[in-house]
Amino acid sequence: MLENRNFLVPDATLAIEMAAFVVVLVVMAKFVLPHISRAVHQRQDEIATALAAAAAADRQRQTAQQDAQNLLAAARRQARETIDQARSMRDHLITTGRNQGHAEYVWLSGQVRREADRRLEAARLSGRREAINAAVAVLHEWPDPPVNGERLATLIDERLAAESAGRDKAMASP
């Protein structure tokens, strides 16, 4: 390469090199690179189309996701309202039931108390009758002086009535 010449001075090789490179350049520019460039651009177009489709699909996905979120939020809101209504109804039912139960309890207790009073009075009257009868029977069998049975029964009855009234008054006082 450096045989007996100035290596900075070109020689006839320059023309051959230029011709060789021009041939390479022409062949590459005419027959090779346009095909590759076309294929590259076609692939870029396909990629761009695919990217656009992907972007559209992504937008659809976002829209669907937004719709789903809206639906979910509406469903949650509706469920919350239903739950609130149910709770309100439950509270109302509980209050109503409690009031009804209390009223029924009051009514029933009043009934029971009245029945008890009635039975107590009946028992009291029955006991008084039995006591009077027993006392009259005893006095009939008494030897002398003879006792006026009716008068005695009236007195005993009045006495028992007075005692019963006093007892009732004592029980009624707090």
Added chain:
Amino acid sequence: MTHSLSGGAGPPIIGDLANPLGAVSVQTDIVAGTIVAAVLVLAAGWWARRHVTRPRPGAVRILCEISMEAAERAAGEAAPVIRPRIVAVAVTIFWFVTAANWLHLVPGLSLPAPTSDINLTLALALVAMATVHGTAVQVRGWRGYARHYLSPWWLAPVKLLDELIKPLTLALRLFGMVFASALMFLLIGELLPAPAAALPHALWTLFDVFIGAVQAFIFALLTILYFTAVLPANAHVRDRHPLAAYRLPAGATTGKERIDA
């Protein structure tokens, strides 16, 4: 490789600067290396073209497409009608220079890197700049091309000098790097004994691979920049220039632009 440092067994590395009469000689090893590099580039391009539609790309096709996309990205400011030409020139230069830079590393070929000779780098630079200015004339017209350099008129000499220097810098940068790399191989081989030279040789080979690709990239990138420097922006491309028939319809965008958008 036929380098030698000085005197002794080989010719001096600094030639006779006052005797440019070697212009009639032809260096067969450089020409052979250039042809091999050209065949390799064309074969790779043909391979990539044949397999461009296959669903699973190979390494050659991937590298080719990556370089094309990088060139299109770098030429993004140029008018769309001019862009394919810029991309073609840049990609071809990149692969050709890469192949030429790496050629001396191919085992069994025993050919020098053709870019370690000024003829190939200067040829590449001249063809690239001729394409640049030819395209500029095609797009601007002769009058617009001249106006580009004459406005303002007092900067015209500087601009002309710049245009003359551009191919020289392109050629000398690539030539200097590859030539220096070849010199490093020579130095390693001459200054170190064979067993000790193995590791530096291997390391420098890796560095040479890297430098070869970087220099090819720089050459291609500068070519694209020279294109965009002399060509008008898209809005100023005349409707009636010869490439207007290939212009994209109004409002049309390429797939890459849509992806970028």
